[in-house]
Amino acid sequence: MGKVDKTLFTLRDGIDFLLIQIYVDDIIFGGSSHHLVAKFSETMSREFEMSMMGELTYFLGLQIKQTEEGIFMHQTKYSKDLLKKFDMVDCKSIATPISTTATLGPDEDGEAVDQREYRSMIGSLLYLTASRPDIHFAVCLCARFQASPRTSHRQAVKRILRYIKSTLEYGLWYSRSSILSIRAFSDSDFAGCKIDRKSTSGSCHFLGTSLVSWSSRKQSSVAQSTAKAEYVAASSACSQALWMISTLRDYGLSFSSVPLLCDNTSAINIAKNHVQHSRTKHIEIRYHFLRDNVEKGTIVLEFVESERQLADILTKPLDRSRFEFLRAELGVIHLYGLS
Structure with a gap:
């Protein structure tokens, strides 16, 4: 049993290994040896009443296409059902999920819309972000207005659906x-x-080169400068990286000195230079564990040019060329564009 993920089980037999992942009453398993896989399958079928579905092609709404070169995960069927559910099948497609001029706010003077429908749209889109990080920022932005949705908010959500129509098989x-x-x-x-x-x-x-985790979240406190906002963002990214390091140990993989790329030199200096501490007293203590991990060498903060900052797509609206470039860099591609 995994030490971090209690639903993960591993078995090693010499140089061969078997991985088993359990979710409620569903099981995914695979390994480096056909013999181990067949033996586990026979054992489970003998001990429990279960049906073998064969090679993984569909799991929890995710469609899986396996090739010799790799694995493609998508939600094309779910996306089509989503458009049908909200009567957007015949809508006009669009190239980006959110406009660069979008300024969503409370819009208290705007016309109120059906709260139940709006929340249903947001919930459905949030599930789609399991394979579509390109819409994550736009969906999370619209999710902030579920308490009192207005026409402008619903229009923003419909734009996301229009974008999904143009990228159904991504x-x-x-x-x-x-x-x-x-x-x-x-x-x-x-x-x-x-x-x-x-x-x-x-x-x-x-x-x-494979994207395995992504996040877009509003910070819990107001930052007084760009450096402070970047420092808090880096702290959150550090926390996720540490969790990944711990989790991957269950797979027999060990990592150290994980590079964390940030495009703000001031934030990097705050994490590396103790002299900067007097300038950061107003930053909550919980964010300063980033500095501790930088000192230990577990995390290595490195500078990256803004043009190569891949997390940019998760923080703000972007124009079409920049958006499509970052989308491709994240590994979000068309089903028939596999190389």
């Missing part, structure tokens, strides 16, 4: 040839929320 590509190493990106949109001026943190984590 999903995440996991290459078999990817070298196993962890790297993380963190970014922040300083004071991006028009309501309370709080910043939005964005982070994405890669195992080799």
